[in-house]
Amino acid sequence: MSRDIRQATVEDVWAVHETARKSWHAAYDELLGPERVDEVVDDWYAIGDIESSIAEATDRNNAAFLVADSKTAASSRTAFDEACDGFAHIVPWPEDGRVGYLVRIYVQPELWGEGVGTALLDHLERDLATVFDRLRAATLADNDVGISFYASRGFEHVETYDSDLAPDLEEYVYEKQL
Numbered sequence: 001m002s003r004d005i006r007q008a009t010v011e012d013v014w015a016v017h018e019t020a021r022k023s024w025h026a027a028y029d030e031l032l033g034p035e036r037v038d039e040v041v042d043d044w045y046a047i048g049d050i051e052s053s054i055a056e057a058t059d060r061n062n063a064a065f066l067v068a069d070s071k072t073a074a075s076s077r078t079a080f081d082e083a084c085d086g087f088a089h090i091v092p093w094p095e096d097g098r099v100g101y102l103v104r105i106y107v108q109p110e111l112w113g114e115g116v117g118t119a120l121l122d123h124l125e126r127d128l129a130t131v132f133d134r135l136r137a138a139t140l141a142d143n144d145v146g147i148s149f150y151a152s153r154g155f156e157h158v159e160t161y162d163s164d165l166a167p168d169l170e171e172y173v174y175e176k177q178l
Contacts, residue, residue, distance in 0.1 A: 005123045008087060013050045014046055015084035018132075023108070038148040061105075062100075064088070065087070066087060086117060088117075088123075089102075100134070102135055102137045105137070121153055123159040133177070160172055161173070
């Protein structure tokens with residue numbers, strides 16, 4: 001099955017929001033609880049904020065907000081949350097513009113392990129290799145899926161810090177040379 005990787009548009013906002021919700025529930029319900037996951041998604045993936053992120057990424061040469069969807073199934077889809085197999089959002093790291101910060105990369109949980117995240121990351125790396133020297137990403141220390149994804153894509157664990165999502169919760173920062 002081929003996937004279309006493209007710049008997100010405002011028409012993708014709801015699909016991105018729902019993909020984030022499904023991914024967060026699959027990855028973090030046991031750790032944070034479903035209610036806390038809903039709070040975080042509603043805050044971090046508010047529709048207006050996603051619209052702004054997409055618009056900003058569209059207007060810059062050092063940012064991107066990509067969506068992946070299956071070409072073969074896209075024409076038959078009717079539900080908003082099924083219109084997005086995954087998405088990725090990258091901006092410059094605030095302290096160093098040569099470092100790309102992978103703010104978000106999420107895939108529909110039923111597609112984990114099928115190459116959607118890799119396709120999104122490969123696209124970002126190819127398109128932004130002249131802009132960034134390195135990529136940086138963060139994930140909760142207990143997110144085995146995220147940790148495995150970053151490690152298998154050549155990222156190295158470079159930092160650990162306390163998360164503000166819950167007490168006694170840590171986040172790992174990963175980095176990769178381009």
